[in-house]
Structures are given as C-alpha cells and as structure tokens.
Amino acid sequence: MRILELDNIHAYYGDSHVIQGLSLYVDKGEAVSIIGRNGVGKTTTLRSIMGLTPPAQGTIKINGEDSTKWTTNKVVTKGHVAYIPAERHIFPGVTVEENLRIAERKSKKNDQWNLDLIYNKFPILAERRKQDGATLSGGEQQMLAIGRGLMSNPSIMILDEPSQGLAPLIVETVVDTIKQLCKDQTLTLILVEQNYHVAMDLASRHYLMEIKGKIACDMSSQECQEDLDKLIKHLGV
Amino acid sequence: MDGHIFIVQTVLNCLVLGGLFFLIAIGLNIIYGISRVINIAHGSLYALGAYFGYTLVATGLNFMFALILAPLMVAIVGIVIERVILLPTRDRPMVYTLILTYGLMVFMDGLLKYIWGDQILFIHPPDFLSESLTIAGVPYPFYRFFILMATVASMASLYMLIEKTKVGIIMRAASTIPEMVYSLGIDMKLVHVGVFAFGCALAGLGGIIAGPLFTVYPMMGGEMLISCFVVLVVGGLGSIKGVTLAALLIGTVQTLGFVFITDYAMVIVYVMMALILLFMPKGILGEGKFE
C-alpha cells in the first residue's frame, strides 16, 4: 500500500525552478533512499513533502489523501510525518529535555513513544537532559533530533543526510539506531544520503536523482550492488 | 526634607516606573522575538487599555474587574490587528510591518481622540487603594504599592510561563529556529496570534494601571512607545532578561532625573541609550537579536 506518492511535482525557490517534474512513491513499512549529487534537489523534495517549500505543480498524497496544500503542521499532525533536517536544528538555549517535550503531543491512540521510552532508547539523552541542546556533540545532536522526531509518534520518518559531518564510528551508531527503529516495519523511512554505504545499509530501494530533481531510476539494494559503477557515477564519488 | 523618607519613596518610585516599563516593553519584545514584528502601534494599545479602563470605571464597573476586562478587550483588538495586517505580511520583509503598524498608530491615535476627545481624563481607583500605607516607617500611596505588587506578580508569572510551560518552550525555540518549530507540527499561526494578543493584553494592563497615576490623555501612547524603545535598545531586542533589567534601569534613571534635574531628565535617558547603542549594540547583557 502506498503511504506516500509524489506525482510530477515542480518546486521553485523564487524564480529558480529546482524540481522539474518529479514522481516517486513509498510503500508502507518500506525504507527508501534518495541519492544524488550536491544540489540536485534532494532536500527540496523533502521540503515539498513537508509543506515547507510547497510544490507549484503536481500532487503529493500521504496515505492516499491529497496533502499538496497542507500546512507543515498538518503534514506532521495528520499525515504523521516526522522530518529530521540535515542541520538537525536542535534549539539552542533550550535543554535536551525541552527539545524533546516541544514535539510531544497527546493523542488518543496508544502512542508508541514518550519521554521515558526515548530516554530508554537513548540513554545519553537522559544523562544530558538538563544540558543546553547546543552543547551536545554532533552524534548526540543527531540522536536528539531523531528522538525529537519520534516524540510525535510518526508513521513516516524523513531523514536528511543523517551521517553528514559525523565520524565513521558515530555514523555506525546512528545507522544501528535507525535500523532498530525500522525493524518491525511500522515506521516507514525516507532517507536522503550521499554516503551510499549508509543508504544501502538502511534502505531497500533507492531513487537515483539527477539535476533538477529528475529521477534517473529506482533500484533495489541488490541491483545497486551489481551496478555499483552506475551508482558511483551518479554520486560522482 | 527627611532623608530617610525621601530615599525610601524614591526607591519605590523607581521600581514603580521600572515595573510599568517592563509590562509594556516585554510585550513588544516577545512579539519581536517570536514573530520578528516591531509593533509601532504598541504605545497606542497601551493608551487604548487606559481609555478602556476609563470608560469601564466611569460606567460604574469595579476597578478590579476593569483591571481584568480592559486588557482582555485590548487583546481582542490585538487579534483583529494580527489577522488583518500582520498575517498577510508574514512572509514579507520587516519594513512592511514597520510601515503598516506605523500607519496603525496614526490611525489609532486619531481614533482615540475622536472617541474620547482631547481632554485629560481621570481613572479613579477604588477607595481602599487611594489611602496610604507605611513601608519601612515611611508613608507611601497604597496605589503605587499596588502597582508594584501587580508588576511583580506579572513578572513572576511571565517567567514561570517562559521557563516552565510548553508554551514557553515553544516561545524560546521559535525565537531561535522558527522553521524547525513548524516542522515539529506546531501551529505557528496560533503561536503568532497568541503571542501578539498576549503582548497587547500586557500593554493594555499597563495602560489601565498607569491611568490613575499619570491620567489618561491622547499623547500617552507615543510617550510610552519612546520609553519602551529606549528600554529595548538598552536591554537588547529579543532578550527577556536584558529587557527586564533595562526596564528597571530606565525607570530608575528617569525617576532620579525628574527628581534632580527635572527639565533634562529625558536627555540623560537618551544619552544613555546612545552610549549603549555605540558600545553595546546587543544591549546590556549582550543577548540582543536584532537583525
């Protein structure tokens, strides 16, 4: 079942037309990555889904419902989408615990996540709960950003370059954490990555994006392995 | 004059004026911090609170009820202002709201004169507040003491709100990375209108409180606006602690200025502002967020 569908979307920043007709879909419980070089429009695609840079043309559907015109707030609350931007955007001058609490929402259905469960999952955050979020290390900030995203009990988690700027060892921890979260397939993952090892480790299907948001193809992890040359050419690594 | 009496009364007067500046300036400051709007009409909303208070009390309402009702009425006016002129210009550069709220100030000041006239009006506080009480062996008007208590209570509740509640976390977070606040599913439209209405209510509260002290007259809004700008510059726009300190500081300087050199009191205030602008452009605590 399709949990997310983008149909021929176009997005602009002012006059610059950065996404020119992009279509993709994600099934429920799937883990999908978008890979491509710098500046091809990966982040803009995610921003379009979130309603932060709404598409000028085309439609987006979340759970079969047309969400193209939804406000960001609605995408999160009604579409159950959590967005973790590449910059992580941990609020400075706000403690770790407050960074988590801001995303908390009381809903009627039996929620999977709450503050205690997040602390259980990320003991380092419990240790630093009273600390200013801005004082955490890059890896800890990424954990906090993921934990904060989970606080809204999402069914779709959108992660923009979770490995960016982290040391290899820390990347491994972050990857393990994300893997565990996706294990029972109740969470759908959409991942943007330039590190294709991470992408292949986490996602099972991969969209290769070219300039202006053009999707060149979609490949399974196995096809990627068999055709590494193509992948590498795409990423220009 | 008895030195002891003079000192106690002057210290209290400094705090009263500082507290009043705090009430008005903090609203302006929070609105800027979260919505990046400098509301030039903020002084007019303060005046509106005083005029509403005047009318409510003149029609026979208990002053204590008017103290609650007048700010609420100003908040409602604030909601209308936010919806009509701020919401449509949310994504535009700040000049738009500067010009629009400037126009609003001119309009509101005209409207106040049109409705209530040019003359000076008086708000009569209830009898028990008109007496005087003894503080540290010195007689002091009960009403001024009441203002002091009311501002301390407002200051304390505001700090509780900001430090301890989820609304406070949202306010602090939104003044740093607003986009991430929406990305977490918080309805920022609601936050903007809520914060604006809240700031207006505080200005309205300041207005009705100031009424019995300084009388109610058409220019009161403009004068208060200027004092608030001085407070914001000295405290650092966007910094809550800085503005709290600055309100007390300017209240003190202005009170002492009037006691000792009357005619030049405001000159000292402006010189102080100029010096701070020159040497501490981010305010006394260096926390200002002016862009």
Ligand SMILES: Nc1ncnc2c1ncn2[C@@H]1O[C@H](COP(=O)(O)OP(=O)(O)OP(=O)(O)O)[C@@H](O)[C@H]1O
């Ligand atoms: N706020 C903006 N205003 C104008 N142009 C922008 C803005 N943000 C991005 N762009 C441009 O839009 C294009 C797509 O940017 P986007 O951030 O989506 O790329 P990306 O694939 O995420 O790149 P990266 O791998 O570097 O993160 C780029 O050419 C970029 O320069």
Ligand SMILES: [Mg+2]
């Ligand atoms: Mg990007």
